[in-house]
Amino acid sequence: MPRPIPGIEDAQTLAQAIVDTIHEPLLVLDSAFSVLAASRSFYETFKVDPEHTVGCLLYALGDGQWDIPALRELLETxxxxxxxxxxxxxxHDFPGLGRRVMLLNARKVIYETSANSTILLAFTDITARRAVEREKESLLARTRDLLNQKEVLLQEMQHRVxxxxxIIASILMLKARAVTSDEIRFHLKDAxxxxxxxxxxxSHLHASGxxxxxxxxxxxxxxCASLAASMIGDSQPIVLEVVADHGAIGSDKAVSIGLIVTELLINAVKYAFPVFRHDARVTVTFASDGQAWTLTVCDNGVGKAAEPAPDRNGGLGTVIVDALVKQLDGHMTVASTGGMTVTIRHAHVGASPLVAA
Structure with missing residues (x-):
């Protein structure tokens, strides 16, 4: 329980001291909304003096400039x-301050020994805070507009690409059909x-947003599902399996990995199964460990035959894969035991490190 103050004069002195100590502007009003007391910060903030404040009706202060509809709603309703x-x-356009945004905190004080009541009314100037919030909202809106513009431009670029x-693919196919040389036709179809x-x-990176x-x-x-649908025919069904953990990689690196996998799958589908095999399979594996990752493409085909086809022994596909592996700062190994296994390892931090989810 709070200890009582010995005399009413002491209580009034203490109350006025508390009012003057409060940093924010504060008014003490009676039940008729006349000013009983005001804090020092109220006088300083609103550029008024006690003689024209204490004892005056709040709405009459400053020639009626405090007769604010929102303030009346707060106090009277x-x-x-x-x-x-x-x-x-x-x-509101406050007297002596200009246009300001204020937070008003009001509390009605009811006394046990008196039928009278008072109202404590405190003001917090949040004009600067609201200005910062508006600026922040404006910046966010401009940022969203720029991001939307970037997205539109990106989609347009991807569409054009x-x-x-x-168009290039169609031209190559038309040229392949027109030439008479089997060797040139082979290279055109390969391209x-x-x-x-x-x-x-x-297209798959575009689908990733x-x-x-x-x-x-x-x-x-x-x-791989898309490549399988376009490359694997009924004459030699091949099971194409992907085994990958939850690793994620930068989109720039994903392009190189996608092209590597594509080249190795083209190679496997073309050359790994020269004769029908009912259990033909190609497995693509991706495993991550912190910033390191390993990509493996393995088939159970013929491996390196005695007279290998061009890309089974270092043709255009191998040159492309070698270049992409170097671009990824990776190391590639090739094993041919019971099929062909190509393993690519990235073991150190690159420009766009892998993130394990």
């Missing part, structure tokens, strides 16, 4: 019903297949 109100916001790749593979990688980090498992699964 809300306070009688709720006793206290915190954070009542008022935007996809169209360009399709056509690689342009299609680049288009597949681009242009994010900076790509989750490798779903990305490779969709890519």
């Amino acid at each position: 809300i306070i009688p019903e709720r006793v206290a109100m915190n954070g009542f916001e008022v935007n 996809a169209n360009s790749l399709q 056509h297949q690689r342009v299609i593979s680049v288009a597949e990688v681009q 242009g994010v900076d980090l790509i989750e490798v498992g779903p990305y490779l699964t969709k890519l």
Whole structure:
């Protein structure tokens, strides 16, 4: 229980000292809304003096400039019903201050020994805070507009790239059909297949929404399913399996990984199974460990035959893969025991490190 103050004069002295000590502007009003006391900060903030404040009706202060509709609503409607109100916001041209945004906190004080009541009314100037919030909202809105513009431009660029790749692929196929040389036709069709593979990688990255980090498992699964649908025929069914953890990698690195997988799958589908094999299988594995990762493409085909086809012994596909592996700062090993296994390891921090989810 609070200890009583010995005399009423002591209580008034203490109350006035408390009022003057409060940093925020504060008014003490009677039940008729006349000013009983005001804090020192009230006088300093609103540039008024005690002689024209104490004993005056609040609404009459400053030639009626405090007759604010929002303030009347707070004191005459809300306070009688709720006793206290915190954070009542008022935007007004305050006398001596100009346009300000104020938070008003009001509390009705009821006494046990008297029928009278008083109202404590405190003001907090949040004009600067609201200005900062408006500026922040404006910056966020401009940022959203710029991001939307970037997204539109990115989609337009991706659309044009996809169209360009399709045009190039169509031209290569037309040329392949027109030439009489089998060797030239082979190389044109090979180039056509690689342009299609680049288009597949681009389309799958586009489907990822242009994010900076790509989750490798779903990305490779969709890519390989699309490649299988376009490359694997009924004459030699091949099971294409993707085994990947939850690692994610930068979208720039994902392009190179997608192209590597595409080249190795093209190689396996073309050359690993020269004769029908009912259990033909190609497995793509991706495993991450912190900032390191390992990519493996393994088939159970013939491996390196005595007279290997061009890409089984170092043709264009191998040159492309070698270049992409160097671009990824990786190391590639090739093993041919019971099929072909190509393993690519990235063991150190690169420019766009892998993130394990």
